[in-house]
Amino acid sequence: MPLDTSTTYPLTRLRLDGRRWNELRLLQAQISTNPASSGSSYLSMGNTAIMCSVHGPAEGRRGEGSGQAGSAGAMVDVEVNIAGFASVDRKRRAGGSGGQSSRIATTLRSAFQSHLHTYLYPHSTISIHVHVLSADGSLLAAAINACTLALVDAGIPMPGLMCGCTAGMSGSASTPRDPRNEELDPLLDLSLPEEQELPSLTVGTTTAVPVGENHMDEEEGEMKVSVLNMDSRLHVTYIETMLAVGMDGCKQIRELLEGVIKSSR
Amino acid sequence: MAAQQKASSASQTPHLSPAELSYLYTSLSLPQNPIRPDGRSPTQFRPLTAEPDILPGTNGSARIGFADGTQAVVGVKAEVEKTVLSADTLDASNLSQQQGDFAAQEGRDGREGAGSAAVAGHGSWVQVSIEIPGFRDDDALPVFLSEMMRESLVGSVAGGNDSSDEMAGGLKGRLVINKRWHWRLYIDSQGEEDPFFDDDWAVAEHLYPRGTTNSTVKLSSSVPQVRPPITLLVISVGENTIFDPSREEIAVADAVLAISVARDGGDKNLKLLSIRTIDPPSRLTQPAVPNSENVNALGATAPTEDVAVLNPATGEEEVPGVWRPRRGGVKRSVIAQMVKTVLKKGGVGEEVLEGLEGVEVE
Amino acid sequence: MSILNVFNSPTTFALATCVMADRRRINGPPGGTRPAIYATSLPSIKDADRARRQRQPSELRKIFLKTGLIPSASGSSYLEFEPSASLAAARANPKSLIPPSSALKLACTVHGPKPLPRSVAFSPNIVLTTHVKYAPFAARKRKGHIRDASERDLGVHLETALRGAIIAERWPKSGLDITITIIEAEDDRWWGDAPDSHDASWGMMNVLAGCINAASAAIADAHIDCLDLVSGGVAALVTDNDGGAPQLMLDTDPAEHRSIVSACVVGYMPARDEITALWLKGGTSKAALDEQDGRSGHEALVDGAVDAARGAHMVLGEAVKESMERALGQTT
Numbered sequence: 001m002p003l004d005t006s007t008t009y010p011l012t013r014l015r016l017d018g019r020r021w022n023e024l025r026l027l028q029a030q031i032s033t034n035p036a037s038s039g040s041s042y043l044s045m046g047n048t049a050i051m052c053s054v055h056g057p058a059e060g061r062r063g064e065g066s067g068q069a070g071s072a073g074a075m076v077d078v079e080v081n082i083a084g085f086a087s088v089d090r091k092r093r094a095g096g097s098g099g100q101s102s103r104i105a106t107t108l109r110s111a112f113q114s115h116l117h118t119y120l121y122p123h124s125t126i127s128i129h130v131h132v133l134s135a136d137g138s139l140l141a142a143a144i145n146a147c148t149l150a151l152v153d154a155g156i157p158m159p160g161l162m163c164g165c166t167a168g169m170s171g172s173a174s175t176p177r178d179p180r181n182e183e184l185d186p187l188l189d190l191s192l193p194e195e196q197e198l199p200s201l202t203v204g205t206t207t208a209v210p211v212g213e214n215h216m217d218e219e220e221g222e223m224k225v226s227v228l229n230m231d232s233r234l235h236v237t238y239i240e241t242m243l244a245v246g247m248d249g250c251k252q253i254r255e256l257l258e259g260v261i262k263s264s265r
Numbered sequence: 266m267a268a269q270q271k272a273s274s275a276s277q278t279p280h281l282s283p284a285e286l287s288y289l290y291t292s293l294s295l296p297q298n299p300i301r302p303d304g305r306s307p308t309q310f311r312p313l314t315a316e317p318d319i320l321p322g323t324n325g326s327a328r329i330g331f332a333d334g335t336q337a338v339v340g341v342k343a344e345v346e347k348t349v350l351s352a353d354t355l356d357a358s359n360l361s362q363q364q365g366d367f368a369a370q371e372g373r374d375g376r377e378g379a380g381s382a383a384v385a386g387h388g389s390w391v392q393v394s395i396e397i398p399g400f401r402d403d404d405a406l407p408v409f410l411s412e413m414m415r416e417s418l419v420g421s422v423a424g425g426n427d428s429s430d431e432m433a434g435g436l437k438g439r440l441v442i443n444k445r446w447h448w449r450l451y452i453d454s455q456g457e458e459d460p461f462f463d464d465d466w467a468v469a470e471h472l473y474p475r476g477t478t479n480s481t482v483k484l485s486s487s488v489p490q491v492r493p494p495i496t497l498l499v500i501s502v503g504e505n506t507i508f509d510p511s512r513e514e515i516a517v518a519d520a521v522l523a524i525s526v527a528r529d530g531g532d533k534n535l536k537l538l539s540i541r542t543i544d545p546p547s548r549l550t551q552p553a554v555p556n557s558e559n560v561n562a563l564g565a566t567a568p569t570e571d572v573a574v575l576n577p578a579t580g581e582e583e584v585p586g587v588w589r590p591r592r593g594g595v596k597r598s599v600i601a602q603m604v605k606t607v608l609k610k611g612g613v614g615e616e617v618l619e620g621l622e623g624v625e626v627e
Numbered sequence: 628m629s630i631l632n633v634f635n636s637p638t639t640f641a642l643a644t645c646v647m648a649d650r651r652r653i654n655g656p657p658g659g660t661r662p663a664i665y666a667t668s669l670p671s672i673k674d675a676d677r678a679r680r681q682r683q684p685s686e687l688r689k690i691f692l693k694t695g696l697i698p699s700a701s702g703s704s705y706l707e708f709e710p711s712a713s714l715a716a717a718r719a720n721p722k723s724l725i726p727p728s729s730a731l732k733l734a735c736t737v738h739g740p741k742p743l744p745r746s747v748a749f750s751p752n753i754v755l756t757t758h759v760k761y762a763p764f765a766a767r768k769r770k771g772h773i774r775d776a777s778e779r780d781l782g783v784h785l786e787t788a789l790r791g792a793i794i795a796e797r798w799p800k801s802g803l804d805i806t807i808t809i810i811e812a813e814d815d816r817w818w819g820d821a822p823d824s825h826d827a828s829w830g831m832m833n834v835l836a837g838c839i840n841a842a843s844a845a846i847a848d849a850h851i852d853c854l855d856l857v858s859g860g861v862a863a864l865v866t867d868n869d870g871g872a873p874q875l876m877l878d879t880d881p882a883e884h885r886s887i888v889s890a891c892v893v894g895y896m897p898a899r900d901e902i903t904a905l906w907l908k909g910g911t912s913k914a915a916l917d918e919q920d921g922r923s924g925h926e927a928l929v930d931g932a933v934d935a936a937r938g939a940h941m942v943l944g945e946a947v948k949e950s951m952e953r954a955l956g957q958t959t
Contacts, residue, residue: 034336047321051338081396085323085340133338134322408779416908522905537925540891540907544787551751552796590752593854594791594896594903597933601926 009170010183016193017046021170021185022245024252029145029260031153039154043146046191047136052146053129054154057121073118077127080105080143086135087192104130104140108147111204111227117157126156137192138166140202140229145253152261160207161257162226165249166190167242168200169234177237184238186245199234202227203246207254223247281516283553283588290517290588294503302513308606308613310509313620346390391415409543413496413523416539494527494538495617499603500545501595506603508613518545520595524607526614535614537604547591555584652772677817678713678727680867680876680883687878687938688730692840694848694950702737702849704946706841708813708833711880728882729767731833732811735841737849739803747802752795754802757786759838765812766830777828781835784906788839788894791903792857793846803851807838814882829863829881832892832906836861839894839904840939847947850954855896856943857903860935862928863890864911875927877935891928895936905929 009015019025025046034040037053044050057074080101084090108128116126128150130143144164151158171184190200204227225247234242281289292300299307311331320326323340330336393411500510500518507514515521525538583589607614682688689709697703710730717727740753747754759781761770770778789805813830839859847856864873865884873888881887889909893902911924922930 034330049320083338083340083396084394085320085326085342088322090342090344131338133340134320136322408776409783412776412780534912536910536912538908538910540905540925541784542787542903542905544783544790548790548795549750549752590796592791592794593899594894594901595905596901597926597929600902600905600929604925 009185013185015170015187015191017191022188022248024165024189024249025191027145027253027256029149029257031149031260031264037150037154039150039152039156041146041149041153043142043149044134045138045142045145045189047134048138048142049132049134050139050142050146051131051133052143052150054126054147054150054156055129056126056154057124057156058127059124072122074116074121074124074126076109076113076116076118077125078105078109078112078130078147079128080108080130080132082132082135082139086132100139101132104143107140107227107229108143111144111162112147112151115158115162115206115226116151117159120157126151126154135192137190137195138164138202140164140227141166141189141204144204144227145257149257149260161254162204162206163250163253163257164202164204164227165246165253166195166200166202167246167249168194168198169238169242170198173199173234173238176235177241186238186241188245188249199232199238199242200230201239201242201246202229203243203250204228205247205250205254207251223251281513281550283551284586286517286547286550287553287586287588289513290502291586293507293514293517294505296504299502299505299507301507301511303511305509307505307507308616310617310620311511413525413539413541416525494525495614496523496525497607497614497617498523498543499607501599501603504599506599506606508606516546516550518547519591520599520603521545522600522603524604524614526607526618528618534610535608535612535618537608540600540604542595545591550588550590552590553588555587557584677885678711678880678883680880681712682878684874684876685934687935688880690840690939690942692844692942692946694844694946695953697734697736700736700738700845700849702845702847702851704735704841704844704848705733706735706837706844707732708837711883713883727817728880729811729814731809731813731837733807733809733834733837733841735805735807735838735845737803737805737842737845737851739849740798740801740851741803743800743802749800751799753793753798755786755790755793755795756802756804757782757789757842758804758806759785759809760807761809761812765809767814777831781831781838784835784904785838785842788857788859788904789842789846791894791901792843792853792855792896794852794854797852805842805845807841809834809838813880817882817884829879829887829890829908832861832863832890832908833878833880835859835906836892836935836939840943844943844946844950847943848950855898856940856947857894857896858936858940858943859892859894860932860937860939861890861892862931862935864888864909864924864928875931877931878938889924889928891925891932893929893932893936895933895940897937897940902929902933 014020017025027043027045029041029043031039031041033042033051034053037055039054041052042050043052082098082101108130112128118126128147130146132139132143141164144162148162152161166189168187168190169184170187173184177184187194187198190198194200203225205223206226207223225243228243289302292302301307303311305311313329313331315327315329317327318325319328319338320340324343325341326339328336328338393415395407395411395414497508498510499522500507500515501520501522502514502518507518510518510521521543523539523541523543525540526535527538528535606612688711691707691709692704694702694704696705708731711728713727714730743750743754758774759778760774761778763770763772774782785805785807793803813833815828815830836859839857843853843857846853860877861879862875862877863879863884865876865879865887866873867885876884879887879890887909889907889911891905891907893906894904895902907925907928911928
């Protein structure tokens with residue numbers, strides 16, 4: 001590939017799709033798309049499109065609901081389905097769900113299980129279905145955002161919106177960072193080609209919904225990281241930069257999601 | 266995960282009590298004008314939204330949704346694949362053709378051969394897969410659905426021959442690039458309808474043709490009048506024929522048929538492509554006990570109240586108001602009646618096709 | 628001399644093995660291989676060698692049906708169709724190593740009624756499971772060990788046909804497994820023909836009819852209460868000469884016909900005159916029927932299939948009687 005980010009970026013300071021380092025892709029979202037479910041959403045970040053529906057809280061099945069796990073609060077059950085036509089080449093998963101979708105499902109489950117106020121619904125199950133219609137990078141982040149919207153639509157109480165975003169570096173970043181000579185820029189919201197060749201990090205943050213008088217002086221201090229996922233190699237000195245950029249992205253996304261929720265009411 | 270699958274399979278039939286089933290059955294089997302739970306007429310469809318071309322990454326895509334929230338998304342992808350002369354056919358004309366090819370190869374490289382296999386295309390070049398949440402992709406239901414769709418799509422071929430040269434060989438024929446290469450069409454359908462099981466039949470069936478319309482139009486932009494087939498779900502209850510049944514209505518049906526039709530060439534007539542019976546879930550329901558046999562209600566009712574009456578549609582003795590699971594099959598006359606309602610001029614099939622043609626495809 | 632390019636290339640092998648990942652066994656190449664054929668030594672395949680139907684349009688093939696051959700099962704049956712006349716002629720006077728047509732052979736076993744495992748939810752009715760599998764050597768093209776879509780599809784059709792006949796509420800909380808192994812399948816077309824635009828899998832319909840017959844004999848052999856013996860029958864609209872209107876024929880062997888326009892298979896219960904399963908494929912509008920015949924093409928086709936099923940029902944009756952006599956002989 002002649003047009004890879006690591007060679008063209010230092011010259012132009014523009015990424016493959018023409019964005020600058022700190023720009024998000026176009027984020028469009030809609031909630032209450034499916035009246036048959038308790039809550040549903042459709043979210044697209046660039047060419048990544050995700051449909052999500054939430055059923056419940058409903059009575060858990062007898063086998064697991066009556067056990068130890070169900071008595072404390074609701075169980076969150078996530079199923080992720082990546083459509084065969086989602087990526088550029090059609091993929092047929094051999095027998096059941098693929099590795100990528102089950103990894104995303106596990107992450108989402110543990111993130112939302114601890115995030116939601118599940119104690120309000122003992123002996124019940126909240127099931128979330130995520131359908132990836134088109135995959136172009138940042139799948140996990142987009143899935144987090146879509147789930148948040150669908151859960152808000154379903155009216156399930158949570159302390160704040162959970163937003164996800166990816167951050168990367170514009171090079172392989174395998175040597176220690178030199179603070180005087182910054183040749184690598186952090187990148188926000190990676191697309192699929194970038195995600196494949198650059199180190200990337202997915203951040204999911206929660207922020208308390210501002211209540212009362214002090215909502216004006218809301219600051220970074222209230223932001224909590226609840227999902228952090230990285231499976232590429234990178235020198236440890238860059239982590240902080242990426243995390244900061246990712247958190248900043250989450251903040252932008254939160255505003256967008258809030259807009260979606262407010263405009264639909 | 267296993268427990269969840271079981272739960273979904275169990276939710277195939279809605280949990281209705283025998284009394285509810287009996288009530289539904291009685292109101293749906295009223296002679297002349299059945300009363301449907303949602304007040305529709307027997308041939309009326311639920312409001313439907315369809316939008317084509319929603320995903321940029323596919324060759325053709327569509328989303329279909331019913332008013333009750335049942336929806337499905339379809340994507341069509343085409344890939345170039347090398348045509349392999351399969352070992353199970355050895356066509357004489359093809360072989361001699363090929364021999365000629367070898368001789369001529371130096372002179373005219375890459376000429377398009379016209380061996381009979383190459384022109385006709387092959388049914389297995391179209392591949393359909395359907396995913397319904399809670400079902401494994403090798404469960405009976407998705408397999409049956411996708412085979413049904415592939416069959417009507419591939420089968421829609423035959424009549425196209427005389428209408429226009431471009432559609433010779435129908436969809437299969439269009440997939441031929443030249444002698445050595447062909448397109449392989451993948452059609453993936455995603456049901457998005459968690460608790461609503463049966464509606465997915467209808468949804469997927471409708472939606473499917475939309476997906477193909479896109480692809481057909483893309484492949485053959487000059488032949489817009491050739492339309493893909495549609496599959497309608499029809500049930501019979503008593504003597505009535507009911508279209509586009511909801512989940513509850515299917516639960517009490519005597520017979521469920523999936524009928525695929527398509528336009529017959531250029532003229533306005535409809536052509537029957539395939540019929541399949543579908544196992545009606547009413548065969549698996551729990552029976553009710555008439556008062557006369559119920560120990561708890563012994564002596565509480567006058568014995569004259571439940572007298573078994575012969576149901577003319579099923580030929581079985583039934584106590585009115587007491588549900589019995591359906592048994593046996595369908596009479597031939599009932600099937601003929603159902604097919605006739607679909608095919609007749611100005612009938613339901615035509616109406617649905619016209620409705621779908623109204624959806625804009627650029 | 629040029630070797631013809633009839634081999635599958637290595638890449639297609641790799642592709643096919645990905646799709647059918649059966650790592651537990653050592654499998655042959657899924658596409659099948661063929662010895663090299665030299666063009667000069669190739670005798671031209673003459674159309675005259677093609678198998679032709681020598682029966683009347685409404686004449687059925689003979690069926691061999693025997694029950695109770697598998698002692699470990701609660702019910703079993705074996706079914707075989709009479710080989711067509713052309714096959715017998717080809718055997719007596721072989722012109723080619725490839726047989727011109729095949730004849731259906733299949734074995735069916737019924738296990739049950741047996742209690743459902745504890746983990747399964749309560750069911751007020753018998754739970755029917757059908758499993759249809761081609762033997763790897765059953766068709767001209769080798770079948771894998773994992774059931775493919777067409778085999779699963781056959782299983783669903785068979786289940787639909789049988790469920791209507793079995794009186795399911797007599798066995799609550801029990802299961803019934805029906806397993807069919809197809810030893811020799813019907814061809815979809817004459818082997819010398821290339822797949823053309825009508826190349827749907829017509830042979831599958833004959834296989835389904837055979838499965839229905841064998842399964843209902845085996846169910847009767849297992850002494851499970853049914854409304855009637857469901858019998859399967861096939862009818863098809865075929866064109867044997869170019870330009871002619873399609874003719875209605877019963878019990879068609881696809882290898883004997885130039886092209887099949889549409890075909891229909893039914894599961895039929897003669898005692899109640901009811902159809903439990905119907906599977907019709909292909910356009911029926913061009914059927915050549917009598918002028919005074921008021922029926923439309925598909926009705927004629929369904930009626931034809933029902934007639935074929937009635938024929939099969941007689942064989943079924945005999946086989947079940949035999950099974951009954953054997954059971955009585957064992958008890959006394």
